Amino acid sequence: MRVAVIGGGVVGLSATVALLRQGIDVWCHERGEPMAERSAGDTRIFRLAHACPDMVRLAGRSRALFATWSERAGVALVDEVGTVVSGAEAGGWAEAMAAAGVAHELVEAGSPRLRLPAVTFAGPALIDPAGGVIRVDRVRAFLVGAAGARLRPVHVDAIEETASGVRVRAGAESDTFDAVLICAGAGTSALAAGVGIDTPRVLEHHLRVSFPLRPAAPAPLSCWITAPADGVLGTYQHQDGPGSWAVGGDVDPALVTWANGREAAEEASLAAVTGYVAEHLPFVEPRPIGRVYCTHNPGLGDGLQFARRGRVLAVHGENLMKFAPLLGEMLARSAVEGSTPENAGPSVA
Known part of the structure; x- marks a missing residue:
């Protein structure tokens, strides 16, 4: 065949x-x-946490196969640092994880269980201990x-x-x-x-931006997904290298449409994500030091x-x-x- x-x-x-x-x-x-x-890029977030139990179960099967790949590669392909999902959708995702029989925990902002670049944010927060960073380079x-x-x-x-x-x-x-x-x-x-x-x-442009962690700040470890709230971007965030924090955001769709072109969409995304970092992430310097561009189909x-x-x-x-x-x-x-x-x-x- x-x-x-x-x-x-x-x-x-x-x-x-x-x-x-x-x-x-x-x-x-x-x-x-x-x-x-x-x-593209060298890192991505892995999570068992999803809105539907079937996706939680599929992610669990995929995590086991990542372990098999790691054995064959001779190096860990996922850094298991945990993933946190915060905001209005955290409760529903926790229910899906419970239905799938997967370990998880719901806590409030400020909990010592959280290792994030901010202390205050819209809660609650769902901790997915099996989540982490996929080492895409490996x-x-x-x-x-x-x-x-x-x-x-x-x-x-x-x-x-x-x-x-x-x-x-x-x-x-x-x-x-x-x-x-x-x-x-x-x-x-x-x-x-x-x-x-x-x-x-339908396609739209997307940009993920990296920023330096402040030297004196406690180093965040967990990956973080935030739901949009009161005009604040929904984001995904994780440490993508020593002293570097990556942030991608759900930017206004009107700014990143395919018709607007890549350059304009990248600049709009850069401004929106940098503004979010400056206002909401006290442990991160709002100074872009890297970016990863890709396209995606909105709404999937x-x-x-x-x-x-x-x-x-x-x-x-x-x-x-x-x-x-x-x-x-x-x-x-x-x-x-x-x-x-x-x-x-x-x-x-």
């Missing part, structure tokens, strides 16, 4: 490596550097090494079903496969549409969604990094069996 994976982000590489371990003849097509677009090295020569540095223009299989066209070259997995991030919609699969098309939330047409399977969703090992296994099995995984999460239509 021959399988083509379109997209060399973390999901595409995970599927490629899972297929290789099954002895499948698989090729991963990526036009640029692997994991350089939606999988994940990238592991997956690229495991995929080896099965990475094809080409831009796929189109895919089409034929009587003999699925033809993958890249410039003047073409190849035919028994199955195709589309894991192309922002490029998924156009490729999937060519074979009659409808996936979200944390759900995992799959769509199949014939021998082509597409996956889409947001915040997929934490599910990468599990998605790789799921997609590999579906490619071989010709099946479609069940959708999961709140964004399921």
Whole structure:
């Protein structure tokens, strides 16, 4: 059996490596550097905490697979420092974790159990002790090494079903496969549409900014997700290196639309996130020292969604990094069996 994976982000590489371990003849097509677009950067937040019990359970399965990857890589791929979710949604997420039978704790702002760059904030706070920081730099090295020569540095223009299989066209070259997995991030919609699969098309720009921690301040450790409240940004935050704190925010959608262009969207995001840091994070200097840019489909939330047409399977969703090992296994099995995984999460239509 021959399988083509379109997209060399973390999901595409995970599927490629899972297929290789099954002895499948698989090729991963990526036009640029692997994991350089939606999988860019060196760190991400891992969490079991989600709004739906099924997503909590899936995250638990993925965490176990991250442990397996760590054993194979010979280095820890997740720093288990805990994740905190604060604000109005914390109670609902705690209920989902309780329904899934996962360890968690609800506390109020100011609790000594919290290790955050601020003491006061809108509570309550949900502590997810199994959460932490995904070391994307190490994940990238592991997956690229495991995929080896099965990475094809080409831009796929189109895919089409034929009587003999699925033809993958890249410039003047073409190849035919028994199955195709589309894991192309922002490029998924156009490729999937060519074979009659409808996936979200709307894109917007997103920016994560790093700031220095104040030298005299206690070092925060836990990752932190805050809900929007009274005009305050909803954010995700974590330590992305020694003395460095990364913050991404839910900026006004009107400022980061695709039509506004990347430069204007980045500047608006930079201003909004820096302003949030200056007002709400006393342990962090509001002085940007780094940034990570990516695109995403607004409104998808944390759900995992799959769509199949014939021998082509597409996956889409947001915040997929934490599910990468599990998605790789799921997609590999579906490619071989010709099946479609069940959708999961709140964004399921």
